[in-house]
Amino acid sequence: MSVKDSILIYSGGLDSTTLLYEERDRVALAVTFGYGNNHAAREQACAEWHCQRLGIEHLVIDLAFMGRHFASSLTAGADAIPTGNYAEENMRSTVVPFRNGIMLSVACGLAESRGLKRVLMANHGGDHDVYPDCRPGFVRAMDAAMQAGTYDGVSLDAPYTNLSKAALVCRGAKLGIDYAHTYSCYRGGDRHCGQCATCLERQQAFREAGIADPTQYS
């Protein structure tokens, strides 16, 4: 019998939805952060859908100050999002500085407030090139900071840190996850644009996994 001892940082995208299902027995609370990002509303609707289905409490926390005070194309409207894949230098404009550090810190405080012991994050291997706060060294140091900075030693678990996005799709497909109800596109339109780096990465993950992509692209 597993204990409900964890908080999941849950965007409603493909990666964190996979982790939600894999850890459903231990997730007491899933938290979606809004930070003025273009795709916030679409992501949150997906997150809500899965949490309701699994009977897991879902909390939305607004970090609106990030949209106001931080420099990133991800919070600057759909037209600011570059076209093309993550390998391109211009993707650096989508970085929201230290975003994962901020979300982890808030989740850590929330965990300690509720007597929970573990924070889950679904960063994966494909994130490393562009996002410093997805890399193994960051994960290790942040885990140490969270454990040192809380009474109960709240820990960080990021089990996908060295997995590819295709590997996540394989794991999720086995669990029967309906990925049509996940949202990735950085432009935030009704349908996935199919041209931004996250859309390209999503398509590639299904292709590499050999699993049909249920996403409707524009």
Next chain:
Amino acid sequence: MSVKDSILIYSGGLDSTTLLYEERDRVALAVTFGYGNNHAAREQACAEWHCQRLGIEHLVIDLAFMGRHFASSLTAGADAIPTGNYAEENMRSTVVPFRNGIMLSVACGLAESRGLKRVLMANHGGDHDVYPDCRPGFVRAMDAAMQAGTYDGVSLDAPYTNLSKAALVCRGAKLGIDYAHTYSCYRGGDRHCGQCATCLERQQAFREAGIADPTQYS
């Protein structure tokens, strides 16, 4: 000639005001966080006063979600604040879980957004017993997480980590800081209550430093 390369986490209390003056040549931006704490308005007014005096940009960032979702007497109104000194077990109720981790993460993202290299925090040795996120181990780990999680390796500097509050008063007095324009009381009234742990600690610091306390207590 020093470079303006730092952000200071600046409450408007005695400790961070001392650090503001000591590092005035390097502080490009002072950030005050509101998190639903009882004493926010009084602290912010003091922070504003010193920043105007020194010609340093001052930003207030609202973390209202902490007041709503976190468990702490510090955000639950003046009557919830216990009387007595920090040695008492009931002071644990004033802990806002992982508060410094959250403020540091936001300041780190803001630093990277603005091309700044360093975040300053004024935690001191007297904070260790009650607040895990003021201890040397936390400071070291958080510094490592910030450096790993940013492109430019934003660092954390907490120069008072092993100093007493009395030592800060001595340093500030030499710089001519007017401590009457700093606010500490956790109850947040017009005057310092003189009975809560922060008021007792403040009085003791001036006494130990052998410097007249300019504070008006109720």
